[in-house]
Amino acid sequence: MNRENVSATLTVAVPAARVFAVLADPTAHSAIDGTGWVQKAVDPAPLTEAGQVFRMGMYHPNHPNGNYQVANKIQVIDPPRAVSWLTGEEKDDGHLEFGGWFWRYDLVPLGPSETEVTLTYDWSAVPQSIREYIQFPPFGPEHLSNSLHHLAELVSSR
Structure with missing residues (x-):
């Protein structure tokens, strides 16, 4: 981990197109x-x-509310190689505001049935006003690795 982003990588025994299809499915x-x-x-x-x-x-x-909603805006979508999104919120007037952090998945095919997946969380564009009340990253270092293992289990079962 450096000061502005954290990432994790895992190789899964599934073709990149299948991994990408799961990542492109918000459900x-x-x-x-x-x-x-x-x-x-x-x-x-x-x-x-x-x-x-x-x-x-x-x-x-x-x-503050326990339950809440985030609005994510796709930055990059390059099937089956990469997908990333900014995370923010929708204001009462419908205006979207983004905090400066994003999630990105990079997929590298290692053959017809194996893919290296890298998940990156980047907060380098977060303004100081937000950093004053949110610590970055807002989760432990195991989060990205856990996510990749969950992804591997999900794509292997589909």
């Missing part, structure tokens, strides 16, 4: 999440293009 994200915070896809449509927004129902005991 699978709660099963992949290593923290238990992601509860369900509010927008279940598959991820298909940069700029697309998908919302997720979340739960965190330290959040």
Whole structure:
């Protein structure tokens, strides 16, 4: 881990296209999440293009409401090699605000039936005003590794 991002890598015995298909399915994200915070896809449509927004129902005991929603905006979608999204929130007036952190999955085919998957959480663009009340990363280092192992189990069973 460096000061601005953290990542983990795992090789899975599944073709990259199959791994990507699971990552592009928001309904699978709660099963992949290593923290238990992601509860369900509010927008279940598959991820298909940069700029697309998908919302997720979340739960965190330290959040003022416990249950809350995040709005994620696709930054990169390059099947079957990469997908990334910014995480933020939708204000009451419908305006989307993003905090400066993003999630990214990079997939490298290692042959017809094996893929190296790297998950990165990057908070390098988070402004100081947010860093004053959220510690980054807001989870332990095992979170990314747990997520990759959950992804491996999920793609192997499909």
